[in-house]
Every structure is written in C-alpha cells, then in structure tokens.
Amino acid sequence: MSETDAPQVEETEQAAATPGVHAETAVLAAAQAATTATTATTVEANPLRDPRDKRLPRVAGPCVLVLFGVTGDLAKRKLLPAIYDLGNRGLLPPGFSLVGFARRDWAHEDFAQVTYEAVKEHARTPFREEVWKQLSEGIHFCPGEFNDDGAFDVLSMMLKEIDETRGTGGNYAFYLAVPPKFFPTVIEQLKRTGLAQAPDGSWRRVVIEKPFGHDLQSARELNEVTSAVFPEKSVFRIDHYLGKETVQNILALRFANTLYEPIWNRGYVDHVQITMAEDIGVGGRAGYYDGIGAARDVIQNHLLQLLALVAMEDPTSFDADSLRREKEKVLRAVKLPTDLATGTARGQYARGWQGGEPVVGYLEEQGISPDSATETYAAVRLEVANRRWAGVPFYLRTGKRLSRRMTEVAIVFQRAPHLPFSKDDTEILGQNALVIRVQPDEGITVRFGSKVPGSAMEVRDVNMDFAYGESFMESSPEAYERLLLDVLIGDPPLFPHQREVELSWMILDPIEEFWADHGKPEEYPSGTWGPASADAMLARDGRAWRRL
Amino acid sequence: MTTFNLTETTASKISSTLTRLRHQMGAPAVGMVLTLVTVVDEAGQYDALRAATDAAREHPSRILVVIKRDAAEPDRLDAEIRVGESSPGEVVLLRLYGELTGHADSVIMPLLLTDTPVVAWWPGECPEIPAKDPIGALAGRRITDARSARDGVAAITGRASSYLPGDTDFAWTRLTPWRSLLAAAFDQPVGKVVRGVVEGAAGNPSAPLLAAWLCERFDVPMEVAESGGPGLTRVRLEVEGSGELVVSRGDARLATLSRPGQPDRRVALARRPTSELLAEELRRLDPDEVYATAIRRLAAMAEQGRL
Numbered sequence: 001m002s003e004t005d006a007p008q009v010e011e012t013e014q015a016a017a018t019p020g021v022h023a024e025t026a027v028l029a030a031a032q033a034a035t036t037a038t039t040a041t042t043v044e045a046n047p048l049r050d051p052r053d054k055r056l057p058r059v060a061g062p063c064v065l066v067l068f069g070v071t072g073d074l075a076k077r078k079l080l081p082a083i084y085d086l087g088n089r090g091l092l093p094p095g096f097s098l099v100g101f102a103r104r105d106w107a108h109e110d111f112a113q114v115t116y117e118a119v120k121e122h123a124r125t126p127f128r129e130e131v132w133k134q135l136s137e138g139i140h141f142c143p144g145e146f147n148d149d150g151a152f153d154v155l156s157m158m159l160k161e162i163d164e165t166r167g168t169g170g171n172y173a174f175y176l177a178v179p180p181k182f183f184p185t186v187i188e189q190l191k192r193t194g195l196a197q198a199p200d201g202s203w204r205r206v207v208i209e210k211p212f213g214h215d216l217q218s219a220r221e222l223n224e225v226t227s228a229v230f231p232e233k234s235v236f237r238i239d240h241y242l243g244k245e246t247v248q249n250i251l252a253l254r255f256a257n258t259l260y261e262p263i264w265n266r267g268y269v270d271h272v273q274i275t276m277a278e279d280i281g282v283g284g285r286a287g288y289y290d291g292i293g294a295a296r297d298v299i300q301n302h303l304l305q306l307l308a309l310v311a312m313e314d315p316t317s318f319d320a321d322s323l324r325r326e327k328e329k330v331l332r333a334v335k336l337p338t339d340l341a342t343g344t345a346r347g348q349y350a351r352g353w354q355g356g357e358p359v360v361g362y363l364e365e366q367g368i369s370p371d372s373a374t375e376t377y378a379a380v381r382l383e384v385a386n387r388r389w390a391g392v393p394f395y396l397r398t399g400k401r402l403s404r405r406m407t408e409v410a411i412v413f414q415r416a417p418h419l420p421f422s423k424d425d426t427e428i429l430g431q432n433a434l435v436i437r438v439q440p441d442e443g444i445t446v447r448f449g450s451k452v453p454g455s456a457m458e459v460r461d462v463n464m465d466f467a468y469g470e471s472f473m474e475s476s477p478e479a480y481e482r483l484l485l486d487v488l489i490g491d492p493p494l495f496p497h498q499r500e501v502e503l504s505w506m507i508l509d510p511i512e513e514f515w516a517d518h519g520k521p522e523e524y525p526s527g528t529w530g531p532a533s534a535d536a537m538l539a540r541d542g543r544a545w546r547r548l
Numbered sequence: 549m550t551t552f553n554l555t556e557t558t559a560s561k562i563s564s565t566l567t568r569l570r571h572q573m574g575a576p577a578v579g580m581v582l583t584l585v586t587v588v589d590e591a592g593q594y595d596a597l598r599a600a601t602d603a604a605r606e607h608p609s610r611i612l613v614v615i616k617r618d619a620a621e622p623d624r625l626d627a628e629i630r631v632g633e634s635s636p637g638e639v640v641l642l643r644l645y646g647e648l649t650g651h652a653d654s655v656i657m658p659l660l661l662t663d664t665p666v667v668a669w670w671p672g673e674c675p676e677i678p679a680k681d682p683i684g685a686l687a688g689r690r691i692t693d694a695r696s697a698r699d700g701v702a703a704i705t706g707r708a709s710s711y712l713p714g715d716t717d718f719a720w721t722r723l724t725p726w727r728s729l730l731a732a733a734f735d736q737p738v739g740k741v742v743r744g745v746v747e748g749a750a751g752n753p754s755a756p757l758l759a760a761w762l763c764e765r766f767d768v769p770m771e772v773a774e775s776g777g778p779g780l781t782r783v784r785l786e787v788e789g790s791g792e793l794v795v796s797r798g799d800a801r802l803a804t805l806s807r808p809g810q811p812d813r814r815v816a817l818a819r820r821p822t823s824e825l826l827a828e829e830l831r832r833l834d835p836d837e838v839y840a841t842a843i844r845r846l847a848a849m850a851e852q853g854r855l
Contacts, residue, residue, distance in 0.1 A: 047741075047765045048731040053838040055724045055828065059732040087816065090725050093732055094805045094813035130801040130816040137814060167810035169736065467579065 060488030062095045062168045063203075064159060068146075068186055069177035070100035070111065073284075074209070078240075079177060080115050081122040082480040087135050088125040089477075091485055095166040097138035101155060103145050111141035124478055138166055146178075146185040149192070156193040170202035173487055177209060179288070184225045191229045198234075207236045207487050210301055214292060215512065216505035223498050232498060236487050241302045242494045243479030243486075246442040250309045250409070251318070253436070253444070260434070263413065264388075270414040270431060271393045272310060273546055274303050276438075277402040279354060281526070282376065286367030295346070295378035295508060298398040304331065304504045305496065306409055306438070307394055311384050320492040324500065331503035335383040340514040342540060346521040347377035347531030349401040354527035359401065361526070375521040376400040379534040380511060381541075393541065397534060401526040406548045407438040421457060430461045433546075443467035552629040559658040562627045566638060569631045580608045580637050582665045582830065585656055585683055587614045588672055593641070595822070596671045601639065602823030607830040608636040610661050614644065614652050614683065621645040625655060653682035660686065665833050669826070672696050679712035689833050691826070693718040700753035705855070708847035713835035719753040720839050721825045725817050726758060726780060729795060733805060738793055741766045744785040749777025756855055758783065760846035761838075772855055779819055 049056070065083070069075060086092050100111045116136070120127060142158055144151020163170055172195065176186060187206070190196040198204040206226060213219030226235050241247055254260060263269070276298055282289045289297065308327040315322040337343020350361040363370050377399030384394060413432040426449070433447040444466040452458040486494055515521075522531040529535075529545065538544055550569060554561060584604075588596045593615055600611045623646035630639040640659065644652055660666055668678070668687035675681035678690040694717050697703035704719050744762055748755030758780065759770040766785075775781040782796040790808040795817075797803035803817035849855055 046731065046734045048727070048734050048762075050765075050838055053727075054832050054834075055721075055836075055838075056728050056731050059728060059735070061732075061735050090728055090816070094729070094815040095811075128816065128818065130818055133802055134814055134816045165811050167807075167813060465579075 057089070057091055058485070058489055058491075059091055060093050060096070060485060061171060062093045062166070063171035063173060063488055064097045064099055064162055064166075064168045065484075065488070066099045066101060066155070066159070066172055066174045067177060068101050068175065068182075070102045070114070070141075071104060072177055074177045076114070076118045077122050078478070078480045079175065079484070080118040081124065082478055082484050084115075084119040084123045084131065084135060085125045085478065085481050086485055088123075088128060088131045089481075092135075092488075094134075095138065095168055096135075097140065097162050097166050097168055098135070099140045099142055099155070099158065099162070101142045101144065101151075103143070104141075105143055106141050108139060108141050112136050112139045115139060124481075138162075146182050146189065149189070152189040152193045152195075156195055159195065170199055171204075173205045173207060175207040175487075180208075180211060180213075180222060183208065183222065187225055187229050196229045203234070203490065204230070205234045205236060205487060205490070206230050207238060209238050211292070211296065212237060212301075212501045213505065214296055215509050216502060219498075219501050219505050223501075227498075233492075235498075236492065236495045237498075237501065238483055239301050239305055239496055240479045240483060241438070242305060242496070243481075243483040244438060244442070245477070246436060246438050247306070247309065248494075249444075250306075250436055254310075255314050264411075266389055266392050268413050269389075269392050270412050271395060271541075271543060272307075273410040273412065274306050274310075274394065274396045274408075275410075275546070275548065276302060276398040276407040277405060277529075277548060278398075278400045279402060279405045281349065281359060281401050282362065282365050282368065286365055290368050290372055290374050293346075293375045293378065294398050294400065295375065295380075295511065299378055299380065299396055300504045300508045301496070301501075302407075303396045303398060304334075304507065305500075307334070307382070307384075307396065308500070310409055310411070310436075311389055311394070313388070318493060320495075323493045324497045328497070328499055328503060330384060330386075331500060331507065333384050333386045333389075334503075334507050335385045336507065336510055337381050337383075340511060341518070342537065343381045344511055344514070345377075345379040345531060345534035345537045346375035346515060347399065347524040347534065348372075348374070348521040349376050349399075349526045350523040352401075352526030352528070354401055354403070359526045361523070362401075373520045375515070377402075377521070377524060377530045377534070379530070379537060381537060382507070393543075395538065395543075395545070397530065397545070399530050402529055403527050404548065405440060408548070409436040409438065410434070410546055412543075412546075421459060425457050426459045428461070429459045435546075441467065550629075550631050552631075554627040554629070555624075557625055557627050559625075559655050562629065562640060562642075563658060565629055566631070566640070569629065570638075573631060580610050580661055580664070582607060582609045582667055582833075583612065583660045584609045584830070585612045585614060585666065585668045585687065587616075587652070587668065587670050587674075587683060590615055590617070592672050596669075597639065597641070599671075599822035599826050600669075601637075602821075603826040603830060604637045606827045609830075610637055610659070611639045612656060612659055613639070613641045614656065615641065616649040616652070617643050617645045619646060619649045623648045651682075653686060656683060656686060665689065667691065667830060667833070669829075671822070677710040677712075678715055679710070688714055689829065690715050691718065691829050692716075694753040695719055697753075700751050701756055701855070704753035704757055704843065705846055705850045708843040711840055711843060713840070716829060716836050716839055717753075717843075718822075718825050718829075719757050720836075720842070721828055722754050722779075722820070723758050723761070724828060725820070726783070726795070727761065729803070729805065729815060729817060730762075730783065733793060733795070733807060738807065739787040739790050741768055741785045741793075742788050743769050743771075744783065745771045745773050746780070747773045747775040747782040747784075748780040750774045752777070752779060755780055756849075757842060757846055759855075760849055761842040763849065764841050764845040769854070770849075 142155045162168055196204055213222045308330045312326040312330045315326045348362045362376050379397035382394045411434045415431055419426050429449045435445040437443050446464040447461055449459045450462045452460050522533050524531040584600055586596050597613055626643040628641040642655055666687040667689040668684050669691040671693055674692040678684040678692055684690045694700045694704035746755050746759040756772045759772045763770040778800045785793045787793055793807045795803055795805050797817050801818045802814055804812050804814050806812045
C-alpha cells in the first residue's frame with residue numbers, strides 16, 4: 001500500500017464531556033499520568049501511577065474496538081498487525097476486544113483466522129503464542145450490511161455481552177475503515193442503536209480515515225454527518241503521517257534545541273521544499289483516484305500538515321489545544337500565488353521506464369477514462385504571510401511514478417552574504433540545507449560546505465546524516481500503532497481538527513477551480529521527476545528542486 | 549562482521565584501530581548514542597555480549613566488555629574488536645591481566661565516546677557500592693542484577709544502603725510488565741486496598757521488591773509468600789468490602805486478572821530476555837526515583853522483620 005492509501009480519521013478532544021462523568025475524568029487523569037502528570041490528581045485517581053515512574057507505559061483502559069471494513073487492505077496490512085503489536089508491547093488492556101463488521105458469512109473463528117494471517121504476515125514484532133491467545137479470546141465478528149438494521153441490533157447486543165464477559169465497561173471505539181460514502185449510513189446506524197451515546201462513566205469514539213471530503217463544501221457536509229452524532233471531541237481523524245516518529249521529531253528538533261530557532265525565519269531561510277514522491281502508479285486505487293488527483297490526495301492533508309509543523313510558532317504546551325491552535329494560525333496565514341498559472345504546476349504520468357521496468361501511462365491504466373484530466377503530479381508555491389516567514393516561498397510537490405519513493409522536508413538557507421574565497425574556489429558550493437527525511441530512510445541531513453582536502457582552498461557541499469531509532473525497524477513503532485493507542489487512550493494532539501481540515505481545503509479549492517478551467521495536465525514520462533512546468537516554476541524564482 | 553585482535557596492546561592503539569576500521573568500512577561517522585561498559589567474567593561474556601548487541605539495535609552504542617583474567621600473570625591487555633553489518637555499534641572485548649585488573653578504568657576512560665552518556669552493567673557479581681567503583685564512577689547509569697547474587701533477596705534488600713542516584717537493578721526492570729498491569733487495573737476505580745500478598749519462587753528478589761513498591765504506593769502491609777515459581781506467580785490485593793484483586797501467572801507467559809464484580813481476563817505477561825531488560829534500562833538515563841523509594845521501603849520492611 002502506498003502511504004497515500006491510508007485512510008483517515010476524524011478527531012476529537014477527549015476530556016471535557018457531559019456533566020457528572022467523574023469516573024471517566026478520573027480514569028483519564030490516571031491514564032494520562034505518565035505523559036502530562038499533575039502529581040496530586042493522578043495519585044489520588046490511582047495510587048500506582050506516579051509521574052516520576054517513566055517505565056510504566058500509557059496503557060489504554062478496557063475497551064472494544066469495532067472495525068468496519070475488516071476485509072480491506074488497510075485492515076489487513078496495517079490495523080490488525082498494529083493491534084497485535086500493541087498487545088505484544090503490553091499496551092492493550094486486559095479484556096481488550098476486537099469486533100469485526102463486514103458483509104461476510106463468517107463466524108468468530110473465521111475472523112480470528114483472518115486476523116491471525118494478517119498478524120503473521122505483517123506484524124512488526126515477533127509472533128508470541130501468549131499474546132495471540134490474549135488477543136484471540138477477545139475477537140468477535142458481526143456479519144451484515146451497513147443498511148441492515150438487524151445487523152446493527154446484533155452488534156449492539158454483542159457489545160453488551162462483551163461488556164459482561166470481558167469487562168470492557170461500555171467503552172467503544174468505532175473505526176470506519178470504509179469509503180466515505182458509507183459514513184452517513186454507518187453513523188446513522190450507530191445513532192439509531194444508541195451505540196453513539198456513551199452512558200455515564202464510559203466513552204464512545206469514532207475514527208475516520210481520509211479523504212475528509214474532496215473540497216471545503218463536502219468536508220463540511222461530512223463533518224455535519226459525524227458531528228450530528230458524535231461531539232467533535234469524540235471524532236478522531238487519522239492522518240497517519242502524524243504518527244510517524246520523524247514527524248513528531250520535527251517538534252523536538254525545533255522546540256527542544258537552541259541551535260535552529262535563531263535561523264528558523266526569513267532572515268536566514270531562502271525557501272522550503274516539501275516533497276512526497278511515489279514510485280508506484282495508481283494501481284488498485286483507480287476508482288478512488290480518478291477525479292481526485294494528487295493535490296487532494298496528498299497536498300491537502302499530509303503536505304499541509306508538514307508545512308504547519310515546520311512553520312508554526314512554539315505552542316504553549318504539547319496538549320492538543322495549543323498544538324492545533326498554532327497549526328491553525330499557520331494554515332490561516334498561508335497565501336496562494338497571485339498568478340495561479342505560474343505559481344502551480346501539474347502533470348500526468350505517461351508511458352515510460354520506472355526503475356528498470358516498462359510501465360504504462362496514467363490514461364492506459366485499468367479503470368481510468370482515456371480522456372481523464374486528473375493530475376498525478378502537483379506542485380504549488382505557497383507563502384506564509386507572517387512576520388517570521390514573509391517572502392519565503394514554500395514549494396510543495398507530490399507525484400506518482402516518479403523515479404523513487406521519498407518524502408522529505410528541506411529547509412534551504414540563504415547563501416553567505418560574502419565569501420572571502422575566490423569565485424573559482426566556491427564555484428560548486430551550493431546552499432546550506434537542513435533536511436528532515438520522513439521516509440523511507442527516516443532521519444535528518446545537514447548539508448554544508450567543506451574544504452576539499454588538498455593544497456587548494458576548494459569548498460564543496462557535503463552531507464551530515466543522522467538516523468536514530470527509526471533506522472532499526474524492530475524497535476520503532478509503526479505510525480498506526482501510535483495512533484490507535486492514542487485513540488484508545490483518548491489523546492488527540494496527533495489528530496487534525498475539523499478546523500484544520502477546512503483551512504486546508506480553503507487553500508486548495510481555488511487551485512483546483514483554476515485547474516478545472518484550464519485544460520489538461522502536462523504529461524511527464526514515468527520514472528522522471530515530473531513535468532517541465534514544475535521545474536520552470538522554480539526556475540522563474542531562480543531556484544531548482546532538490547534532486548532526490 | 550569484521551573481527552580484529554590486538555594482543556599486548558594499549559587503549560590508544562585500540563582507539564586508532566577502531567577509527568581505521570570505521571573508515572575502511574566507509575562509515576566514518578559516529579552515530580552511536582552511548583557507551584555501554586559491561587564488567588563480566590569469561591563464562592558470562594557470551595550471553596552479556598549477545599544481550600548488549602541486541603539492545604544496541606534500539607540504542608546504537610559502543611560496547612566495552614571488561615573481562616578480568618588472572619591477576620598473577622604479568623600485566624597485559626588483549627583486545628578483540630568487532631565492527632560489522634550485523635550490529636549497528638562497535639564492540640571491544642578487553643581482557644586484563646596482572647595488576648591491570650585493578651586499573652580497568654585507565655583502559656576504559658580513553659575509549660568512552662566523547663560527551664555521550666556512559667552506562668555500566670554488571671550482569672554477574674557487582675561491587676559493593678557500584679557508584680564508588682572506579683568504572684561505576686565513570687557511568688551515569690549503573691545496572692546490577694540481584695538475581696545473579698548467591699542470595700538474591702539479601703542483595704536487593706541491601707541495595708538501599710549503597711544507593712546513589714543512577715543505580716538500578718534488573719530485579720526492578722523485570723517488574724515493569726507486572727507493575728504496568730497492576731497500574732492499568734487500578735486506572736478503573738477498584739476501592740481501597742487493605743493488605744496484600746506477593747507470591748514468587750523462593751529466593752526471587754523481584755517478589756519482595758514488588759511487595760515493597762505496593763506497600764509504598766498503597767501504604768498498607770504487604771507480605772511475601774513462596775510458591776513453586778517460575779518467577780513471580782501471583783499478586784493478591786484485598787480490597788475493602790469487595791473481595792480480592794488477583795493477578796496470577798503459573799506458566800511464566802499468560803496471566804489472569806481477576807477483580808471483584810468483573811469477569812476474569814487473560815493477559816500476556818511473558819518473562820523477558822536480558823536484551824529487552826537492557827534496552828528498557830537504556831531508554832531513560834535519568835535517576836529512577838521510584839526505584840529508590842521502593843528499595844528504601846524494602847530495607848525498612850526487612851529491618852522490621854516483615855519479610
């Protein structure tokens with residue numbers, strides 16, 4: 001699965017809640033002790049928790065995860081393995097139960113078998129019999145269609161029964177790993193059966209995956225569907241990029257160090273390039289992708305979120321509210337190019353050679369209409385209109401069938417104002433850069449000039465690399481593990497708020513409208529770095545894309 | 549994996565060989581985050597090193613293994629250097645002979661990575677006061693293992709008297725999954741605990757330590773009882789007016805959590821290999837204050853004859 005396949009979620013702020021929910025507040029306080037830590041209250045809630053006790057992991061309370069769309073790719077490749085991995089790390093509560101819901105004539109054992117196979121094949125941590133035993137005891141399956149009232153009544157009964165046999169206390173998370181067109185039906189069913197309504201002392205959460213609409217209007221409509229039933233604080237929107245270790249490390253890099261902050265502004269930064277390149281084509285996602293395109297699929301969520309994290313001011317704390325507030329401020333300050341014709345570029349991959357294999361063009365892909373105007377490559381030049389960033393362009397690009405798979409954020413610095421070397425000595429000296437590599441090889445690269453050994457004073461660019469944790473796969477958690485755990489604990493900072501979703505569409509909608517009125521995307525051969533117009537866009541500014 | 553043997557050598561020769569090997573392998577940058585010094589005997593060397601290299605996958609480190617050989621031999625330092633693709637860091641086995649066995653720190657000091665944390669680990673016997681040991685003094689974190697002592701319970705009970713911030717013991721690390729499960733059980737309101745019992749195999753130092761921690765947190769009397777093992781087998785906490793909360797584990801893999809008014813639930817609670825214990829220790833390098841309070845409470849309990 002490509003990174004863009006991952007579904008998305010809605011999010012929620014977890015704490016406040018209906019009056020008289022003391023028990024839940026206490027539970028939450030205890031569960032969050034390890035992270036936030038207000039000593040007196042946590043100790044009172046649970047004498048075994050101590051903010052100084054950093055060995056104790058955050059463990060979710062007893063709950064049931066109800067998974068809609070268990071037969072999909074996302075469930076098999078990411079969600080089910082991530083649940084097992086959480087169990088293996090001791091982060092799932094005793095009694096944790098998993099309910100699958102799908103249009104299949106399965107018994108509990110059949111679903112358990114599907115889960116077993118998914119775990120065996122895709123889990124990150126080694127298979128352990130006792131962990132599987134713990135997990136499999138709580139696996140249930142509910143067959144049915146989304147518009148079948150009877151099936152949801154069965155689901156409701158089943159959950160009540162699980163509460164009794166497994167002690168899950170009425171805490172349910174509903175994970176909608178299904179296409180958005182089914183959201184209204186499923187959510188209406190949850191409302192009808194009363195499953196969306198949490199009794200005192202328990203919680204109900206809904207997790208949704210991208211796309212959150214295809215423009216501002218549809219995003220709002222989608223939100224109306226969920227918010228009519230679930231309060232915003234119970235809606236978790238998943239942007240799996242935010243679960244990645246390196247992305248969270250952007251915050252650590254920026255706000256835990258003194259080294260970067262002084263130069264993190266228009267005084268030193270020349271421009272910023274944010275890239276998400278894929279080497280694969282549209283593949284099995286043709287049905288979804290055609291008519292959506294690269295900008296809606298990737299820029300609207302992943303790239304704008306990365307931009308927000310790189311450009312935002314320091315939050316007053318790392319709780320969900322403060323973090324989102326700062327991200328919103330940046331998204332609000334984003335300014336589109338005045339001339340959309342020269343400030344954006346789009347392309348569509350044509351037949352070519354990618355990594356040594358002949359591949360077909362987008363229009364020849366199965367399920368794509370031969371006159372499709374959907375872009376598979378999109379680039380935009382944005383500015384952030386505030387004191388820190390005024391005049392610094394942020395170039396965002398994404399594309400399919402490019403020469404390699406790579407996601408990175410590059411902060412490119414200005415040239416030194418004066419070079420006390422002869423012009424010949426520094427001819428091949430480029431600009432300093434700090435690159436945050438998001439995937440596949442997660443880490444940080446610093447690029448600077450260094451003297452070439454020898455009697456001449458020749459200066460040339462070199463790279464300094466940092467890779468920690470993420471480079472060793474067996475120990476670094478998958479994004480979905482982190483996000484699932486956060487959902488079960490009820491910790492929302494890593495989930496975008498509806499306001500962020502809407503702000504992102506406000507940025508993208510004018511571009512999409514402009515493109516819709518201006519013909520077709522330019523073709524680019526597969527296996528290259530995109531259309532010539534994208535290079536021209538930077539060339540007009542006297543800059544060039546980093547060759548990745 | 550490249551192995552390189554240096555006999556009758558010095559720290560500076562080892563250091564330059566390390567640099568040369570790194571350059572030869574085409575990876576001259578030092579991406580390591582800490583130095584792990586393991587003091588061990590020849591018999592325990594293989595297991596300790598295996599655990600350390602496994603842990604180094606999570607924390608790339610320079611691993612220095614100090615093996616003290618015959619003190620009656622002439623002074624001599626032999627080194628075995630391993631740098632390779634299978635392990636992310638570097639390994640140096642140091643074999644010390646003669647009077648040098650008493651001056652291991654003089655060999656270690658020049659080999660520590662510059663300005664990064666140092667962790668000392670004694671998988672077997674450990675000095676009486678780890679922080680005052682010449683090698684322990686170089687380290688910010690000192691890991692001992694009471695279970696390897698002849699009398700594990702006496703060893704862990706005595707730790708409080710030698711404790712200095714930075715000390716920790718595997719008897720404590722082994723408890724993390726138990727403590728985590730118990731803490732999770734109390735995230736839901738349970739009621740007031742009035743007394744409790746921890747059961748474990750005879751001589752298991754983790755059992756009294758867990759009892760001490762629970763005693764410290766709940767401030768109620770805790771007992772330690774012997775069972776057939778393996779390891780810890782059961783924790784029983786009596787809750788005022790509503791029965792008992794029990795975690796029991798007979799097979800060292802799968803535990804059962806029973807609490808008043810709720811169905812029994814099974815949860816994986818496997819004993820962990822040394823490499824995982826070590827990796828957990830290397831994750832946080834600040835003093836473990838909770839461990840300190842637990843061993844102090846344990847010492848107090850022993851003094852009152854309550855063990």
